[in-house]
Amino acid sequence: xxxxxxxxxxxxxxxxxxxxxxxxxxxxxxxxxxxxxxxxxxxxxxxxxxxxxxxxxxxxxxxxxxxxxxxxxxxxxxxxxxxxxxxxxxxxxxxxxxxxxxxxxxxxxxxxxxxxxxxxxxxxxxxxxxxxxxxxxxxxxxxxxxxxxxxxxxxxxxxxxxxxxxxxxxxxxxxxxxxx
Amino acid sequence: xxxxxxxxxxxxxxxxxxxxxxxxxxxxxxxxxxxxxxxxxxxxxxxxxxxxxxxxxxxxxxxxxxxxxxxxxxxxxxxxxxxxxxxxxxxxxxxxxxxxxxxxxxxxxxxxxxxxxxxxxxxxxxxxxxxxxxxxxxxxxxxxxxxxxxxxxxxxxxxxxxxxxxxxxxxxxxxxxxxxxxxxxxxxxxxxxxxxxxxxxxxxxxx
Numbered sequence: 001x002x003x004x005x006x007x008x009x010x011x012x013x014x015x016x017x018x019x020x021x022x023x024x025x026x027x028x029x030x031x032x033x034x035x036x037x038x039x040x041x042x043x044x045x046x047x048x049x050x051x052x053x054x055x056x057x058x059x060x061x062x063x064x065x066x067x068x069x070x071x072x073x074x075x076x077x078x079x080x081x082x083x084x085x086x087x088x089x090x091x092x093x094x095x096x097x098x099x100x101x102x103x104x105x106x107x108x109x110x111x112x113x114x115x116x117x118x119x120x121x122x123x124x125x126x127x128x129x130x131x132x133x134x135x136x137x138x139x140x141x142x143x144x145x146x147x148x149x150x151x152x153x154x155x156x157x158x159x160x161x162x163x164x165x166x167x168x169x170x171x172x173x174x175x176x177x178x179x180x
Numbered sequence: 181x182x183x184x185x186x187x188x189x190x191x192x193x194x195x196x197x198x199x200x201x202x203x204x205x206x207x208x209x210x211x212x213x214x215x216x217x218x219x220x221x222x223x224x225x226x227x228x229x230x231x232x233x234x235x236x237x238x239x240x241x242x243x244x245x246x247x248x249x250x251x252x253x254x255x256x257x258x259x260x261x262x263x264x265x266x267x268x269x270x271x272x273x274x275x276x277x278x279x280x281x282x283x284x285x286x287x288x289x290x291x292x293x294x295x296x297x298x299x300x301x302x303x304x305x306x307x308x309x310x311x312x313x314x315x316x317x318x319x320x321x322x323x324x325x326x327x328x329x330x331x332x333x334x335x336x337x338x339x340x341x342x343x344x345x346x347x348x349x350x351x352x353x354x355x356x357x358x359x360x361x362x363x364x365x366x367x368x369x370x371x372x373x374x375x376x377x378x379x380x381x382x383x384x385x386x387x
Binding site: 157 | 206209210213214216217319320321322323324327
């Protein structure tokens with residue numbers, strides 16, 4: 001059960017992204033930005049990849065079991081980003097009508113649900129997840145929002161530059177572990 | 181008349197409480213941060229930025245000392261050790277509402293005899309170290325890697341303030357940062373070393 005978080009600036013430049021594997025199940029969280037997804041997670045993409053690439057079932061299952069994770073990881077990353085980008089349009093539509101910050105799930109793509117959170121400064125936090133976890137996700141978004149506020153107060157941080165702070169990264173991961 | 185450390189603390193506390201114009205600490209930290217970032221963009225050399233911050237602090241310090249002495253109505257300090265106490269417990273407290281810890285050290289004697297405490301008062305070379313456990317200037321700040329490598333002392337303005345203020349009371353001092361939590365060190369430390377007493381008095385009146 002993995003989650004992907006993206007923070008986007010008002011001009012839609014990516015500020016931060018994180019892949020997190022849920023610790024609700026007793027599994028080690030080895031999240032890193034360029035990590036390749038382990039096999040058990042790749043199976044989640046089997047449905048998505050099949051639909052997209054049109055490959056045969058046999059080939060897909062071979063990929064899943066054969067452990068050619070490297071290739072699977074690369075494709076999955078693109079898929080995730082594509083889903084995230086596609087949801088931006090939907091988010092903008094909903095944004096105009098909805099006045100609250102937490103927009104629940106704005107989009108659904110095969111097994112992935114996209115939830116969004118819009119800050120008053122028009123920063124978009126997008127979370128891709130498979131399971132339904134509204135409360136946890138809402139608390140997680142609020143936590144990320146607070147961490148983001150603290151980062152914004154750092155005079156060395158400029159509004160649209162990527163967040164490279166390790167402290168921020170650690171805290172977001174800890175918060176993800178707690179709520180997701 | 182020797183004022184004990186407790187009395188200094190009480191004086192500092194009173195001064196802080198009696199001040200009516202206080203400002204939001206976030207605003208203060210943000211303003212200072214913006215200032216430092218702008219200096220970095222203008223000069224692009226961290227050593228130069230340190231120097232400029234110190235110069236700015238010097239100008240502030242020369243003016244600040246008047247306000248401080250007027251409000252606190254403290255007399256002349258008997259020795260450099262007392263200077264350290266007053267600076268930490270009254271000065272920092274009344275302006276920044278923090279009380280750094282003070283560690284005094286005697287001057288290294290010219291001969292190789294072990295230094296005795298009695299030598300310390302007023303001997304050029306004696307110093308004290310202020311250890312700040314919190315720094316209101318550096319709230320929310322995280323230094324980027326280039327600043328760390330370039331050797332930026334973020335709160336260098338404090339060094340200038342101390343130098344300027346003490347120079348106005350006839351002490352020439354050297355003030356420098358030893359460590360800073362922003363740079364990953366354990367604590368923030370400033371060392372103030374007495375270089376010499378300035379003897380020339382400004383002639384008063386029309387002699």
